[in-house]
Every structure is written in C-alpha cells, then in structure tokens.
Amino acid sequence: MTTIPPNEELSPYYTMFEFAPQDYLTNVEGAVHDLPPEYPVYYFFYGILKTPATLKRILDLPEGGEPKFRPAKIIGYALAKWGDYPALIDGEQGQVVSGSAWLVQDVEQARKFAYYETKAYKVFPCRIRFTDDEAPEVVSGRTFYVCWGSTDIAGAAV
Numbered sequence: 001m002t003t004i005p006p007n008e009e010l011s012p013y014y015t016m017f018e019f020a021p022q023d024y025l026t027n028v029e030g031a032v033h034d035l036p037p038e039y040p041v042y043y044f045f046y047g048i049l050k051t052p053a054t055l056k057r058i059l060d061l062p063e064g065g066e067p068k069f070r071p072a073k074i075i076g077y078a079l080a081k082w083g084d085y086p087a088l089i090d091g092e093q094g095q096v097v098s099g100s101a102w103l104v105q106d107v108e109q110a111r112k113f114a115y116y117e118t119k120a121y122k123v124f125p126c127r128i129r130f131t132d133d134e135a136p137e138v139v140s141g142r143t144f145y146v147c148w149g150s151t152d153i154a155g156a157a158v
Contacts, residue, residue: 039106042141043113044074044128046099047086049144055102058116059109069100071131074143082120087146101128101141110142117144 048054052066061067078091088097104110114123124145129138 040103042101042139043104044101044143050100069102072101072128073098074126122147
C-alpha cells in the first residue's frame with residue numbers, strides 16, 4: 001500500500017481501487033463481488049441515522065447510555081435530495097460530505113440498518129476520516145450509497 005503524506009488527501013479513485021476485487025480490471029462488466037463481511041466496522045452516516053435516538057430505535061438498543069458517534073467526513077462524494085431524504089452520490093474530487101461514524105458490531109446490526117434504508121440504498125465501502133482528536137484518524141468503513149446515478153436524482157446537491 002502506498003504511504004500518503006499526512007496532509008494530503010487520497011484521490012477518490014485510489015479509494016475505489018483500494019476496495020476493488022483483485023480482478024477488477026479484467027472482470028466481466030456487471031459482475032458483482034461483495035467484500036467479505038468483517039465486524040466490527042465503522043459505518044458513516046450523513047442523514048437521520050446520525051442521530052442517537054434513530055440509531056437506538058433501529059437497533060432496539062436498551063434505554064440508558066447514548067450511542068457513541070464520532071464526527072467524520074468522506075471525500076469525493078456529494079449529497080443530493082431524493083424527496084425529503086439525503087442521497088449520497090458521486091461528487092467532485094476533493095468534495096467533502098460531513099457526518100458521523102458509528103462502530104457496527106455485527107452482521108445483525110448491519111442487517112437492521114440495511115432494512116431501514118430499504119433497497120433504494122446499497123452498502124458501499126468508503127474511507128472514513130474522523131474529525132475529532134481520537135484514534136484512529138482514518139479507517140476503511142461502509143456507508144449507504146444511492147442505488148442509481150446522480151443523473152437520476154431530482155434536485156440540486158444539498
């Protein structure tokens with residue numbers, strides 16, 4: 001893996017290839033290769049999922065302590081409106097989407113999030129950069145990406 005100086009951002013294309021299967025360039029078009037599940041894994045949230053009350057309701061967490069979110073951002077994406085909902089789409093190189101990250105503990109929690117987001121969104125690998133002073137600073141994670149291209153989204157970027 002290439003070492004990037006600490007003050008430089010990775011290209012979104014570098015991030016895309018980092019998560020691509022080894023046969024990505026020779027793969028038959030349209031073939032899908034899911035990444036093997038690895039838990040726990042950080043999920044990046046940019047909409048209502050970044051609120052503790054919503055997360056607790058979806059996961060059916062016990063009353064009491066608040067879920068620990070970490071402020072974060074992802075680069076190379078944009079938000080567009082899909083009705084009343086934000087939709088993550090491809091952005092310009094260097095474009096930033098701010099949100100929060102939460103450590104999903106197991107496949108069951110991941111399934112609950114996917115069910116909540118419906119089939120309109122797919123789980124998508126991403127590079128999460130935390131904006132707090134805690135470690136780690138950058139991790140490979142996942143987010144929910146709209147299932148169709150930015151040209152299919154009505155309305156301007158959020």
